[in-house]
Amino acid sequence: MTTLWLTRIQPHLHQRQARKDLSSAAPLHQRLMQLFPDHLGDQARRKAGVLFRTEDTGPTPVILLQSHLRPDLDELPTGYATAATKELTPLLEALRPGLAVRYRITANAVRKPGHTTRATTGAPAVIPLTGADADHWWQRQAEGRSGLHLTTAHSAPLDTARGERAQDKRRITHARTRFDGIAHIKDTELLRQRILDGIGRGKAYGCGLLTLAPASRHTP
Incomplete structure (x- = not known):
């Protein structure tokens, strides 16, 4: 490992x-x-x-x-x-299916319209998500791609991360949302890989780090 x-x-x-x-x-x-x-x-x-x-x-x-x-x-x-x-x-070795964990992640929740949608509507290549749309994004990431089953999920918008791309000095922005709550592990190997790789875009701007801690059995 x-x-x-x-x-x-x-x-x-x-x-x-x-x-x-x-x-x-x-x-x-x-x-x-x-x-x-x-x-x-x-x-x-x-x-x-x-x-x-x-x-x-x-x-x-x-x-x-x-x-x-x-x-x-x-x-x-x-x-x-x-x-x-x-x-x-x-911690990685202790993960197992069914284990209840507290999670936290600051993520760049976005939607990427397809080429046809962009061509017909003029939509940008990346659309930042907020509110309920961001919450749905996190649920898809957690349950569909990260081996978790969410028990609770709380979100809070954070300041946008801003920077400049080194090769062409183009301005870069990453909208950020903090998600935290309680989840149960469904797929241990998938979860370990997502912890290692990070989740979503903007990893050089403080996004994508998923941290876990065992949840108390008395946690509601």
């Missing part, structure tokens, strides 16, 4: 570089990639298995970083953050 690491980074908000990185997903992605070897080539994020998101539900922001390679936390600037890494492989 692929070794998987989860790193929890709590930036020190008095540090200017930390505040700058938290202001946008693009500089944060660049910062996190500096924790991995330089020789990974053009597909460095994919080869390192890097997925991340910023958690802002507590008193201070926390960055969750998942990767196939163990990050070198010494590459963070002095005084930048408090950080620690743990291995997630035991």
Whole structure:
């Protein structure tokens, strides 16, 4: 089984570089990639298995970083953050059909009209989804493609992630929605693969990281 690491980074908000990185997903992605070897080539994020998101539900922001390679936390600037890494492989090995889990993901929920629809209606290639449409998108992703059966699902719109494509400087935007709740595992192998690969678009912009934790048997 692929070794998987989860790193929890709590930036020190008095540090200017930390505040700058938290202001946008693009500089944060660049910062996190500096924790991995330089020789990974053009597909460095994919080869390192890097997925991340910023958690802002507590008193201070926390960055969750998942990767196939163990990050070198010494590459963070002095005084930048408090950080620690743990291995997630035991969690992957503990997954089994029927297990109840808490899940959370920040995702780029979108619809891609077909060529004919685009030609006849002028619809864009990618349409961001919000509200009930985003909820239906997550249900399809979770139950149809990720080996989960959703028991509860809550969603919250987040700020749009913005950046610039390196090769042509084209502006990029990714609408983001946070989904969390309780689910039961249906297909263990499919779920493990989706955890490793991430879900949906915008992975370099803080989208796609699915995290799980065992749910209490008393959870409603």
